[in-house]
Amino acid sequence: MIERYAAAMLVGITKLLVGARADWRVEPAGGQCLYFANHSSHLDTLAIWSALAPALRKQTRAVAARDYWDKPGLRGYIANKVLRAVLIERRREQRDGDPLEPVIEALRNGDSLVLFPEGTRTAERLPQRFRGGLFRLAESFPELNLVPVYLDTLHRSMPKGAPIPLPLYCNVRFGAPLARIDNEPREIFLDRARAAVVALA
């Protein structure tokens, strides 16, 4: 119950700070979705999550780095209880087994997810090369809608190393789900996925 109010407040604060206005280039895809986006600031997860309509937001969880989000206090509370984030281990030395296991688990449960396939933040307008996780998930879940998302100003609001964010308006642009091509090689798929995000820039 408290989490519902916390979520509403979080969405309100995010919209006030960064706008987070949804710009759907096509009708929102129904069914289970994997939203994949360029990653440029700590606000990205919240911006996409806030931009989704309430019905979609309810079934959507963010995939986030355990080393950043799983802290005691407010940050951990938001990640675990409000965003119900799927936390993955980026630090190799802490891993035992497949780091994508919790993500696969969540997809099996029918949750929609927000994922940043670059794996790390970049201060540039366009995303870096995508890492392979997206390909593995796409292969394992052929019915999943792979929705490209582009965040247009957050790399300027909060460039790496800048402690004070600028209050720029961010549009969250959602594209058409990626077409599925049978037996597509990994690198070609990843390039195509990245190009779909870049096309929204």
Add this chain to the structure above:
Amino acid sequence: MNASQKLVYVFGGIVALLTLASLIGWWLQQRKGDTEVVRNLNARVRAWWVMVAVLGVCFLLGPVANVLAFALISFFALREFITLTPTRPGDHLPLVVAFYVLIPVQYWLIYDQWYGLFAIFLPVYAFLALPALAVFGGDTENFLERTTKIQWGVMIAIYCISYAPALLMLDLQGYKDQGPLLLLYLMLVVQISDVMQYVFGKLFGKRKLAPTVSPSKTVEGLVGGGLTAVAIGTALWWITPFSPAQSALMSALIVAAGVFGGLALSAVKRSLGAKDWGHMIEGHGGMMDRMDSVSFAAPVFFHVTRYFFSS
């Protein structure tokens, strides 16, 4: 009649006008159906109710609320301006200063009635400080263009708009403590000019005024809207320090400056690759779409009034 009675009368008039506008919008919807133009018209009228309500509460609460409201307007306007401007990481420091230092200081100077510094703080000190701060970014690519755009945003969104509440600090002959009325007069003439240009343009518009810069503006709209605004401005002489003839001239000045503001900022907006400044106000676009005329009219109106009517 004292100042607050006058305020009540004017706001009563505005509410009557808006009620009429809402009725016309409803009637059009019944008659013409739910077309794009009718829907946009009704969205605009609804947004006007909200804007008038916000402004009304500010006038009710007094000068401090007015200054704060315009500080927020500047904040939103600058936000839209910089969002559309392709800044680089090297601009972060000057931008942080623009948002979080320049806006509060400029509006504090109005609250403090420190006219001398109010008038030069942004055009002199900020003008020099912004490029000086940008140097710390260590990025020389397009340095002049980037700095100029930030300075432009600061001048229009903060400096020019702040001239509207600055009317509250004018000390005019035989016009003590009536600053809020003068602010209301400015806003009314500018906005009625904008609204009536839109109405006359939609009703009778044939010849485009500046097709590449602002495709919706027409010659017929400009003439009809401008004349209506001057007529209403003249009729409102009793809330100003002006005689009816002077009020007519002042209204004409406000309308003219406002028209150029609308056109010039529309050109700026298009050169930044956008059709609207933002999405804040339903049916109107962004805050800057509503304040473009004010940003040109306010400084001119302020200084002409100050020059001719100071005590």
